[in-house]
Amino acid sequence: MKRRVVVFLFIVFLGSSALVSAQTEPEDTAMATDEYQDSFYESLKQKGIENYDKAIVSLEKCIKLKPNDAVAYFELGKNYLKLKDYQAAQNSFEKATQLDPKNKWYWLGIYDVSYETKNYSLAIETIQKIIPFDEEYKDDLISLYMITNQFDKALLTINEMNDKFGKSEDRERYKLQILSQGKHQNVEIDNLINQIKQNPKKESNYVNLIILYSQSEETDKALEVAKQLAKEVPSSDWAQVSLFKGYIDKNEGDSAIKSMNFILSNPKIDSKIKHRTLNEFLIYVNKNPQYASDLEKAIGYFDNDPNVDVAKEIGKFYHNKGQYENAIKYYEKNLSARSDTDRETNLLLLEVYTLAKQFEPMTKRAMTMIEVYPSQPQFYYYAGLGNNQLKQFKNAKTVLEMGLDYVVDDKKMEANFNIQLGEAYNGLGDAKKKEEYFLKANELLKQKK
Template sequence: MKIKKYLFASLFFGMLLFPAMVSAQAEPDDIALAEDKFQDNFYESLKQKGIENYDKAVVALEKCLAAQPENPVVNYELGKNYLSLKDYKKAYDYFQKASVLDPKNKWYYVGMYDVCYQTRDYNQAIVVVNKLIEFSPAYKEDLTALFMYTDQFDKALASINELDEAVGKTPQREAFKASIMKDSKYQLAEKDQLLAAIKKNPKDESKYIALILLYSDSNQEEKAFEIAKKLEKEIPDSEFAQVGLFKFHLNNNDGDKAILAMNKVFESKKIDSKIKYKTLNEFLIFAKNNPQFNADLDKAVSYFDNEQQVAMTKEIGKIFYAKKNWERAIHYLEIYSKNNPQEVEPNIFLLQAYAESAKFDALAKKSSELIDFFPLQPEFYYYSGLANNQLKNHKKAKEFLEMGLDYLLENRDLEINFNIQLGEAYNGLGDVKNKEKYFKKADQLLNQKNK
């Protein structure tokens, strides 16, 4: 550690100078004794700190400080121990004194920064971090975050743009920027800045794509298309231009041209996954209302890796489910269920989609499999009973429904449905008494619900 190297160097250097400064005033034996006491106390403090006896370490260091009040290392060590004791004011004061005594040692400012961060004094942390940047530009990342924490969004945005230019983008800075850009004031400034950057360097693809996304997010589709066309003109083989063209064609309801642009976006190795996800989501909304493009939607999903594909199928299936497009909902939910059999919710959506589309064989098979996975989940017993009633397997339906009732807790709607299906099962078995019993129970529950 640099601190340790500095520590021993300081001590050694101090010990060399100390006799020269006091030789005219003290006997050599007295000097050696003072040096020995200082070393003993200092190493005692290190020992006590190592076993987390910070109070005892402080006592030893205070003896060192009495002997050498201007020693920056002693002040720094006192700061560290007081920080461990959560005495933040004393910790900061000692770190600060160490930095005054030796302004060229980065670690004294790091100690001050640690105190500011732990006490959430972010405004003071900014002062300290600006000093640390003189030692290492990497602290500009910390400065950006501190600007965000203190709501200094103008400075944060300037810092983000500077770092993006210098070292490239990071997910953290992207998240910060997205938060800032929700404010239309910053969107306008960012657009102006990007337009100026494009004018200065018309071959920089990244500026075009950032501007296209800004215009798209603020529903300025015509301007987004204009920038995409400019990009295509300046860089004819640009893959980024396809993002803007895709949006334009989609908004013009030109599905064929939108698909051509979308596929180029997905095939690109330069366009990041965030943009690809956004493109897929927009096409999904379009495909919901234009079922002739379902095959193209399947192809779009196939561009992503297997894990991403599977995760998407759940959300896509639920969207088609909400639109009551049962066939497409089943298509995607089956994929998800196969890869995630342990999840309850998407499987319930799948079973209901089977029921809505009268696929009772599939419903009976899948619900039976799910009961093996989830023996305490009443919904799966219900769907098994429903399917078997529809398939005229009334005895099996009755058995599943009666078992499922044992696991039913405070779910009025499901309880009503259980009683209806039990009535159907007994009706199929020719048991009029029980048929009437369960239908009557369903009616009572329904009336209670409607009160």
């Protein structure tokens, strides 16, 4: 009986049966003598009604009559296996293989024992002896390699079987499990490079190689493969990745936008490639601001991306470039599309509001965030700063005094609070308090040094 071994998440071991060999089951072999035949058929009858002990007694009579009869030993092994007497079953099957090593069924008997006892080293050794009779048993070998964590061997055998018999659902699932671990990707990368050399017009090999390079953060290599794909298979969706890069390099903005939108909207293309594409377009737009509206449209493709806050990252880009109006626009876009209370984005937005001298929206947002994060001193500071700039000195004093209680082990922040409190008291006409807070701020800044 052929037993297909299937692994689910490397721990579940299942079997299915198929008879694919042209060899004849041993019980179909003609019997030599009447006495032998009587005992042999009696054993089959007893096995059929699950009287395995009686079947064994009859088979032992057969062996006395024909001590070198492999068929009787094989049947004996099957009955011992039914009784879960695994050692006796294995001994019987091994005797059958010694007497007739070219019969696949006898080796499968040993394989059944190894399967039942989870003796995977014996199972691998045995299945390798069965494969010369039937190469499709390499699928069982793959499953055994998966169980025993021999993933390199499994991957090599998967590729062999795919080349010879075509892909199967089980093999593709195993391959995904192996490649998800990362360290085995080099074997598959080498395989795909060879496949591309042998068949340069087969798109799937390029795509799989691009994905592997992308997953391992080798985006430059992924783009090189995309370039090669564009040359060999120009109609491929993935070829657009290479075409986009070419349009950007040649400053063909309209063509680059068309190619970019195709890439970003295509569910087949890996998300890391999409992020790289958008980032390159962002750099391009920084030099060619007439395409800013196309950048905004492109960001919409990432609204539901769980991995990267694209609008926030673009906001940071403009923030670092000193383009505060653009930074504000994208930080606000991020907060609107995702979480309006995201702490990091709000602090970035408050900082850039300050740099852009937009104190009214800064003060309003800071006061709102105090309600959300009542123990975060940064929001009190920005609220105080904003109120001072708007000449709302009483409000500034109140909020700064509240927030100062939450400043712990941060001399610079404590100094900044005192500076703003000094400004608030100055606005309220209290010169003594103003000097008091300024002097305290100065002392704190000295301590920091």
